[in-house]
Amino acid sequence: MTHQIQNLPESSTQILEAIQREMSKVIVGQKTVLDRMIIGLICNQHILLEGVPGLAKTLIVSTLAQIIAAESSRIQFTPDLLPADLTGTMIYNPGKGEFYSRKGPVFTNILLADEVNRAPAKVQSALLEAMQERQVTIGDETFPLEDPFMVLATQNPVEQEGTYPLPEAQVDRFMLKVLVNYPDRSEELSILRSRKNISKGAAVQAVCSIEDIKALRQLTDELHMDSRLEEYIIDIVQATRYPGKWNLDFANFIQFGASPRASIFLSQAARAMALLKGRSYVTPGDIKEIAPDVLRHRIILTYEAEAEGRDTDWVIGKILETIPVV
Structure with missing residues (x-):
């Protein structure tokens, strides 16, 4: 039986407050979205964000990666994308007369899969293997992915041109589907006034490590x-x-x-x-x-x-x- 704690360690509360504080330096509003991102990170699970373009989905992901001192990568899903563009491929070295593996952007801690519902079925299948098995096969070799490994996929509403619903088997692998809505009037005014600072590069800093996130994961289970x-x-x-x-x-x-x-x-x-x-x-x-x-x-x-x-x-x-x- 799993040991259950009676009181939270003070350090865990401080870490979570620090993450939220740093995120708020860059992201105006969207508290629900930010909280769901942290929940997915703690649980080491994937999140699907749905919303129209221009709602700072990409900025949220890159900022979160900076704050936890993790690696992140972004891939734009398009109809002509190939599985190798996501997972990597085998490259021939003429000098040595042999092939070697070149790893793709999926080998990271936080992967932003932008407009995921614009990609063809074979790419979705490759992403599904990474999400479920947390490993990728390139040629004859199988490589484990990083820990934590989290896919933050964004999709436009399916009514928009050039989109189609994701397969049910893939959608089921996302722990959460979060709807990203428009900011209200006061939030949008704050966004307008803060653009100058953001364009210069927000002063966010790493407030915890990957090991801290793993400790929070263990704490959550208890x-x-x-x-x-x-x-x-x-x-x-x-x-x-x-x-x-x-x-x-x-x-x-x-x-x-x-x-x-x-x-x-x-x-x-x-x-x-x-x-x-x-x-x-x-x-x-x-x-x-x-x-x-x-x-x-x-x-x-x-x-x-x-x-x-x-x-x-x-x-x-x-x-x-x-x-x-x-």
């Missing part, structure tokens, strides 16, 4: 979660598959419910949320707050739901309103 909350998580996920059990009248809106991976990710993310809030235990509020980000990309709706103007967030909201904490 946070207390009551057995009733574990049952609560299972009920939420089960309700996406069998809504009739809880007298939810939208079974005709759901084609496929969330996979068992959703239960695992919801448990991990809720623990990380508690850690981010400075607590050594998980509350129902932690689960409710992070549940939409864990579930929204795992529920496949029917055409009838689309005709009625219902989306996955509406379904999740109804489930969270209905399912009682056991």
